[in-house]
Amino acid sequence: MEYNNIITHPKFIKEGKTVAFSDEIMAKVQSLIRRYPDGQQKSALLPVLHIAQEELGGFLSVDVMDYVASLLGIQPIEVYEVATFYSMFYLDKMGKYVIEVCRTGPCAISGGEQILAHLQDVLEIKPGETTSDGIFSLKEVECLGSCGTGPVMQVNTEYYEKLTPGKVDKLLEDLREYVNRDKQGDSSWAENFC
Amino acid sequence: MGRKLLLANIDVPGIRGFDAYRAHGGYAAVEKALRGMSVSEVSAEVNRSGLRGRGGAGFPTGLKWSFLDRKSDKPRYLVCNADESEPGTFKDRYLMHHLPHLLIEGLIISSYALGVNTCYIYIRGEFKYIVGILERAIREAHQHGFLGENILGTGFSLNIYVHPGAGAYICGEETALLESLEGKRGNPRIKPPFPAFKGLYGCPTVVNNVETLATVVPIINMGGDEYARIGRGKSTGTKLISASGNINNPGVFEIEMGLPVEDFIYAPEYCGGIANEKYLKAVIPGGSSVPILPADLMLNTAKGEKRLMTYESLADGDFVSGTMLGSGGFIVYDEDQCIVRNTLNLTHFYRHESCGQCSPCREGTSWMEKVLYRLEHGEGKMSDIDLLVRVAKNIEGNTICPLGDAAAWPVASAIRHFRGEFEYHVKHPEVVKNVHHGALKIEKESLIPDSGTGVNYW
Amino acid sequence: MIKVTIDNIPVEVEDGTTILQAARQIGGKVVPPAMCYYSKLKGSGGKCRTCLVKVAQGSAKDPRPMPKLVASCSTPVQDGMVVQNLTSPEVREARKAIVEFLLLNHPLDCPVCDQAGECDLQDLSFGYGMEETTTDFERREYPVIDIGDKIKLHMNRCILCYRCVYFADQLTDKRMHGVLFRGDVSEISTFVQNAVTNEFSGNVIDVCPVGALTDKTFRFKSRVWFLKPMNAHRECSICSGKVAAWMFGNEIYRITARKDEFGEVEEFICNECRFEKKELTDWVIEGPRHIKRQSVISANHYEERKEQSIIDPIAGTMTEVE
Numbered sequence A: 001m002e003y004n005n006i007i008t009h010p011k012f013i014k015e016g017k018t019v020a021f022s023d024e025i026m027a028k029v030q031s032l033i034r035r036y037p038d039g040q041q042k043s044a045l046l047p048v049l050h051i052a053q054e055e056l057g058g059f060l061s062v063d064v065m066d067y068v069a070s071l072l073g074i075q076p077i078e079v080y081e082v083a084t085f086y087s088m089f090y091l092d093k094m095g096k097y098v099i100e101v102c103r104t105g106p107c108a109i110s111g112g113e114q115i116l117a118h119l120q121d122v123l124e125i126k127p128g129e130t131t132s133d134g135i136f137s138l139k140e141v142e143c144l145g146s147c148g149t150g151p152v153m154q155v156n157t158e159y160y161e162k163l164t165p166g167k168v169d170k171l172l173e174d175l176r177e178y179v180n181r182d183k184q185g186d187s188s189w190a191e192n193f194c
Numbered sequence B: 001m002g003r004k005l006l007l008a009n010i011d012v013p014g015i016r017g018f019d020a021y022r023a024h025g026g027y028a029a030v031e032k033a034l035r036g037m038s039v040s041e042v043s044a045e046v047n048r049s050g051l052r053g054r055g056g057a058g059f060p061t062g063l064k065w066s067f068l069d070r071k072s073d074k075p076r077y078l079v080c081n082a083d084e085s086e087p088g089t090f091k092d093r094y095l096m097h098h099l100p101h102l103l104i105e106g107l108i109i110s111s112y113a114l115g116v117n118t119c120y121i122y123i124r125g126e127f128k129y130i131v132g133i134l135e136r137a138i139r140e141a142h143q144h145g146f147l148g149e150n151i152l153g154t155g156f157s158l159n160i161y162v163h164p165g166a167g168a169y170i171c172g173e174e175t176a177l178l179e180s181l182e183g184k185r186g187n188p189r190i191k192p193p194f195p196a197f198k199g200l201y202g203c204p205t206v207v208n209n210v211e212t213l214a215t216v217v218p219i220i221n222m223g224g225d226e227y228a229r230i231g232r233g234k235s236t237g238t239k240l241i242s243a244s245g246n247i248n249n250p251g252v253f254e255i256e257m258g259l260p261v262e263d264f265i266y267a268p269e270y271c272g273g274i275a276n277e278k279y280l281k282a283v284i285p286g287g288s289s290v291p292i293l294p295a296d297l298m299l300n301t302a303k304g305e306k307r308l309m310t311y312e313s314l315a316d317g318d319f320v321s322g323t324m325l326g327s328g329g330f331i332v333y334d335e336d337q338c339i340v341r342n343t344l345n346l347t348h349f350y351r352h353e354s355c356g357q358c359s360p361c362r363e364g365t366s367w368m369e370k371v372l373y374r375l376e377h378g379e380g381k382m383s384d385i386d387l388l389v390r391v392a393k394n395i396e397g398n399t400i401c402p403l404g405d406a407a408a409w410p411v412a413s414a415i416r417h418f419r420g421e422f423e424y425h426v427k428h429p430e431v432v433k434n435v436h437h438g439a440l441k442i443e444k445e446s447l448i449p450d451s452g453t454g455v456n457y458w
Numbered sequence C: 001m002i003k004v005t006i007d008n009i010p011v012e013v014e015d016g017t018t019i020l021q022a023a024r025q026i027g028g029k030v031v032p033p034a035m036c037y038y039s040k041l042k043g044s045g046g047k048c049r050t051c052l053v054k055v056a057q058g059s060a061k062d063p064r065p066m067p068k069l070v071a072s073c074s075t076p077v078q079d080g081m082v083v084q085n086l087t088s089p090e091v092r093e094a095r096k097a098i099v100e101f102l103l104l105n106h107p108l109d110c111p112v113c114d115q116a117g118e119c120d121l122q123d124l125s126f127g128y129g130m131e132e133t134t135t136d137f138e139r140r141e142y143p144v145i146d147i148g149d150k151i152k153l154h155m156n157r158c159i160l161c162y163r164c165v166y167f168a169d170q171l172t173d174k175r176m177h178g179v180l181f182r183g184d185v186s187e188i189s190t191f192v193q194n195a196v197t198n199e200f201s202g203n204v205i206d207v208c209p210v211g212a213l214t215d216k217t218f219r220f221k222s223r224v225w226f227l228k229p230m231n232a233h234r235e236c237s238i239c240s241g242k243v244a245a246w247m248f249g250n251e252i253y254r255i256t257a258r259k260d261e262f263g264e265v266e267e268f269i270c271n272e273c274r275f276e277k278k279e280l281t282d283w284v285i286e287g288p289r290h291i292k293r294q295s296v297i298s299a300n301h302y303e304e305r306k307e308q309s310i311i312d313p314i315a316g317t318m319t320e321v322e
Helices: A023-033 A041-055 A062-072 A077-083 A107-122 A165-180 B018-023 B030-035 B039-049 B059-064 B091-098 B100-114 B128-142 B174-181 B211-222 B223-228 B263-266 B293-299 B310-315 B338-354 B357-377 B383-394 B403-427 B430-432 C019-026 C088-106 C121-126 C164-172 C201-209 C273-277
Strands: A095-104 A136-141 A153-155 A158-160 B075-081 B117-124 B159-164 B205-209 B236-247 B251-256 B280-284 B329-334 C001-006 C008-015 C051-056 C079-082 C152-153 C178-181 C187-189 C211-216 C228-233 C243-249 C249-256 C284-288 C309-313 C318-321
Touching: A023 C008, A023 C178, A041 A062, A041 A077, A062 A077, A062 A153, A077 C178, A095 A107, A107 A136, A107 A165, A107 B236, A107 B329, A107 B338, A136 C088, A136 C201, A153 B018, A165 B059, A165 B211, B018 B128, B030 B100, B030 B211, B039 B059, B039 B211, B039 B223, B059 B100, B059 B205, B075 B211, B075 B310, B091 B100, B091 B128, B091 B236, B091 B251, B100 B117, B100 B205, B100 B211, B100 C228, B117 B128, B117 B174, B128 B159, B174 B205, B174 C121, B205 B211, B223 C088, B280 B403, B293 C249, B329 C051, B338 B357, B338 B403, B357 B383, B357 B403, B357 C088, B383 C187, B403 B430, C001 C211, C008 C019, C019 C079, C051 C088, C088 C121, C152 C284, C164 C178, C164 C201, C201 C211
Parallel strands: A095 A136, B075 B117, B075 B205, B117 B159, B236 B329, C001 C079
Antiparallel strands: A095 A153, A153 A158, B236 B251, B280 B329, C001 C008, C051 C079, C152 C211, C178 C187, C228 C243, C228 C284, C243 C249, C309 C318
């Protein structure tokens, strides 16, 4: 929580790469758009951005956002405005596993601060950084809605609760193992919508 | 143990699925309402139940429904607010995780009463796995004829869709939620117009919390009058309380309104007392936005009456010596916790979650955080304490949405009740620089002695 | 028609009028200041909170006061409503607080800001602000960027009124800039380095209440109070061609739209008129514009002046007397 009064938001460059959903995902996206009334396809922006982030590289590049804008028939700036507002959308390349540690109130008084400190020690990175091998990114996040089972952290989309430094070590070990075996994560956003 | 209306069947194996839920009386309320009651009869039951919004504001649900513009020829919408992000609150997640069909059932009945054919559940994006649970429950309800066209042959049709957010506390505010549902930034709207007239896509809309909508099910099953008999005064029925912090049994508890706070904290079937045999220092009883109270004022009101878990009793003494029930996020602090550090922590939260639209909240929250940061790190001045009080007062009531108030109240109440701790931070910078928790151990002698119920607190 | 009373002055207005518009019908010092509201931009207002007023009586039917101060720009009047603006100490306190918030991270670089002299934030802080800075923290700093080849964006000075965003949304075909990120690090930007190219884009300079968006063709050319604003027009195929030409001697230093007494543009003008036509021969000069109120531009009296200014003892604002 150090302060820096110099605000430097990254400036993003359009690379002009062609990105597109697979036919299967596209069908899902089209069915999501149909959930909203005619002319309100912009409503599907958040769910579609979730899918885009997952399917098209793990973060929202300018090309991906422009692609989503064209799918929904809206201006690219409308997508940029939304993508920068919500904290679950990443604007930069992240590690394979994004570890998000809850830092708010109840977690902080039940050991959350120690868990974050431990992760920083073990991974040798600060919140907001990614390990050099590209496996882990560490983030501090606000209340994850799991205060009764704190301290809690979310790895990609899975919750890990009642953490202790020992449990964290074991988890990191398992995750490293999964990377070697190239394990697929939990169900994707697109699968969640039926 | 009090009566359980929502969580009665929580331990039934497979209750998350349709079959077990149905076998234990599930969807009986839908059958009762759609087959045997008129639209106005359903609303009347909800009115009589005295149900108040469980999301935090405690506004009477029946009254909110009555505001809906029924003259408009536009479609109406019911939006379920499942953007549970208030620190200390996790009841909706628990409910949706274990009893998704209870929410679906409540949504069907409420939609019937409101004349709604499309319903959206706006759920916070972090709860992605619950999106899957809800979608499965919706699919099952469709398969069994409780959703879709012509439900139970009554001619009533309803579709429910789950819509994920993407990480923004502010989207729990109902108009910010609607903006977000429309695919925009979660900036709260200027009111009026209210959602009941111009909500989603400019159409009449009702936004209700998950627990509120789920509670409609037992109300229809037992009747509004019977429901209103539970509880106390204007706080009727049962309430889910999310208990967290330094207690022996953190978790979600369904309590009858009117339970004494002391029982809730110390009874083994609820929080089970303070963990590690420590003393109770303070409680935030309604989610991080409500004022913090020291132990003595938490257990007994300033008038010396026992404080009860009701909207009225918790608010007794207003903000001088009272607090609010809010969303029921009950956070307990033991003697080792540092109030200054905790206030900084919560203020950081509000600064991070402010949408930045209106000036008092955008500038005020970050200002308060900076001042608290230097106080907590031993670089504060005595005048900082009054500065915080002034900034909090200037934010309060001057913002577009209640987030400004929510950010101001924790700071104002912490200073009101724990000014000594703030002053200690100024006077002993060397200590607070190194000791982050319990730097100021209140002398044991100053503890209020045993309350006579075998309970120690101070 | 609906009857309302603002600061003890009764006025009749049409149903659906906001308190601010009703006050503007009365005019003078009862008009609350508005930093974000712009009558020509739909959906604007409610954000800066400088126009907060007290509703002492909700309506004739329901005389209860409203529990909080309300934003006068977005609250519709009710029949029999009683509003207090300057007559309410609560309102003056709140407004002082809002000015403090707005200035908290403002760089106070008026000496090098092209907007100085015609800046709503300057007027506001002169009228309601404190004498001293109350913060001792470093101010927020953003890099200065160009949006388009003729427009400079100083995000440090921005108060996030959203006017320029609404303008681009409603009066140009393709919006290229918007509000990005959130909370105290929100910024107006194009995100990718797009230039804002629309032929009406220059109007964002006129709708900006502060010096966040300024005209690069006029950058550091002159202080506005040394210039004489003249009504001028030309045949233009894109806009009405009716502008204010800001002159020094026979030289045109800059072109802006004509603004009304509340600082709002009367007719939006095109970029060609604004940026390209700086020769005297381009324009038909009609005559000097009448500059009202407390403006330092009128204080430099290029025009015969009947009014003189005094300090209002209640509000501390400058006001005119005959």
